[in-house]
Amino acid sequence: MTNFDIVVVGAGPIGLAFAASLAASDLKVALIERRSMADLAQPAFDGREIALTHASVKILQELGAWDAIPCSEKSPLRGARVLNGSSPFALSFDAPHGSAKPLGILVPNHWIRRALFSIVREREHARVFSGCKVVAAQVNPGNAKVTLSDGRQLTAGLLVAADSRLSVLRDLLGIAADINRLGCSMLICRVRHELPHHRIATEWFDHKQTIAMLPLAEGVSSLLVTLPANEVSRLVVMNDADFLAEMSQRCHGRLGTMSLASSRHAYSLVTTWADRFWMPRAALIGDAAVGMHPVTAHGFNIGLGGQHRLAEGILTAWGKGTDIADPSLLRHYETRLRLSAAPLYHATNVLVKLYTDERPLARAARHVGLRLGQHLPFVRRGISAALGR
Numbered sequence: 001m002t003n004f005d006i007v008v009v010g011a012g013p014i015g016l017a018f019a020a021s022l023a024a025s026d027l028k029v030a031l032i033e034r035r036s037m038a039d040l041a042q043p044a045f046d047g048r049e050i051a052l053t054h055a056s057v058k059i060l061q062e063l064g065a066w067d068a069i070p071c072s073e074k075s076p077l078r079g080a081r082v083l084n085g086s087s088p089f090a091l092s093f094d095a096p097h098g099s100a101k102p103l104g105i106l107v108p109n110h111w112i113r114r115a116l117f118s119i120v121r122e123r124e125h126a127r128v129f130s131g132c133k134v135v136a137a138q139v140n141p142g143n144a145k146v147t148l149s150d151g152r153q154l155t156a157g158l159l160v161a162a163d164s165r166l167s168v169l170r171d172l173l174g175i176a177a178d179i180n181r182l183g184c185s186m187l188i189c190r191v192r193h194e195l196p197h198h199r200i201a202t203e204w205f206d207h208k209q210t211i212a213m214l215p216l217a218e219g220v221s222s223l224l225v226t227l228p229a230n231e232v233s234r235l236v237v238m239n240d241a242d243f244l245a246e247m248s249q250r251c252h253g254r255l256g257t258m259s260l261a262s263s264r265h266a267y268s269l270v271t272t273w274a275d276r277f278w279m280p281r282a283a284l285i286g287d288a289a290v291g292m293h294p295v296t297a298h299g300f301n302i303g304l305g306g307q308h309r310l311a312e313g314i315l316t317a318w319g320k321g322t323d324i325a326d327p328s329l330l331r332h333y334e335t336r337l338r339l340s341a342a343p344l345y346h347a348t349n350v351l352v353k354l355y356t357d358e359r360p361l362a363r364a365a366r367h368v369g370l371r372l373g374q375h376l377p378f379v380r381r382g383i384s385a386a387l388g389r
């Protein structure tokens with residue numbers, strides 16, 4: 001048996017950020033992760049380019065992770081355009097007028113994980129148990145206990161689930177969640193292209209497909225195509241030439257001639273919302289609490305803000321010498337996360353429903369919706385400000 005103050009299950013970006021956030025204390029933290037240590041130290045490119053808000057950049061700076069990401073991996077986003085079907089009309093989001101700041105900054109997910117892991121590894125307070133899973137969990141009034149797949153048992157004052165939207169720990173703790181498997185997948189790859197992107201992202205809700213183009217280096221974009229899962233499985237294994245020909249056709253030549261600049265990656269789309277984000281001696285963070293649809297690019301941002309607030313509450317309790325799993329602290333964390341995440345989570349789900357509905361009424365409604373958005377400046381400015389926060 002090994003005793004810790006906090007056991008975190010899942011060393012993804014949010015579990016790692018949480019462990020890094022606690023480094024200011026002498027709390028003993030255990031991180032349990034099914035991936036190997038080599039994979040944690042040097043994660044491979046996974047296709048995801050995370051659009052960071054300014055609030056997220058600030059948290060990563062405070063944690064010391066921002067400077068561990070090379071400048072060449074940070075791509076400022078000047079604006080975004082939302083298109084509907086074949087209409088030439090675009091709803092535009094730009095950085096607030098007069099602001100020198102970009103709307104957000106795109107950073108590859110594997111670089112965020114690598115930078116956060118390097119911070120956690122430098123600190124003495126956290127011990128990483130890699131290559132193993134949690135197979136049993138129990139919470140008692142005084143502590144929590146987990147059993148690992150290799151038979152080891154760990155106890156802690158607080159158990160934290162950061163093990164993805166399909167969290168096993170959440171199930172082991174008996175916390176229910178709304179899990180919505182959308183039946184479609186997202187295919188992602190980087191492409192080199194002929195036409196300039198001007199650092200503008202494009203989200204294009206076309207008939208029976210959604211395409212996003214995220215601007216990276218000059219002449220390079222991340223291409224994201226959402227389609228029924230079987231279509232994505234077909235595209236993932238297609239040879240490069242046929243794949244590029246089909247992508248050029250699907251993109252209607254918006255980027256000009258394209259060539260592949262990375263491997264292809266596929267993600268099945270699942271959204272989740274846990275019934276509760278805490279129970280005595282346990283809390284859920286990141287996607288284990290709220291698993292957003294990626295179309296509005298906010299899952300990581302919400303998870304990072306959430307873990308930051310939970311860590312702040314814990315550090316305050318630790319500073320005062322009170323219980324780091326005090327129910328009022330965990331309840332406060334839940335309330336604030338619900339308030340910040342619920343509007344975006346539900347609005348994103350409504351948006352996805354409206355923009356993937358092929359019925360004529362829905363198509364007309366989204367056309368009207370985009371024009372209305374463009375002519376109501378407070379809607380556009382409000383969304384731009386929320387993105388750039």
Ligand SMILES: Cc1cc2nc3c(=O)[nH]c(=O)nc-3n(C[C@H](O)[C@H](O)[C@H](O)COP(=O)(O)OP(=O)(O)OC[C@H]3O[C@@H](n4cnc5c(N)ncnc54)[C@H](O)[C@@H]3O)c2cc1C
Binds near residue numbers: 012014035299
């Ligand atoms: C295609 C795509 C694009 C996205 N783009 C954006 C974006 O632009 N902006 C944004 O804010 N968000 C974006 N997101 C969302 C973002 O990637 C997630 O919100 C973020 O990865 C959540 O981090 P996490 O640490 O909570 O979970 P995860 O990243 O899922 O990490 C969970 C970790 O737990 C480990 N694990 C799982 N089960 C166990 C177990 N039983 N035992 C031990 N370890 C376990 C896993 O190996 C993993 O390391 C995107 C998501 C996708 C799919």
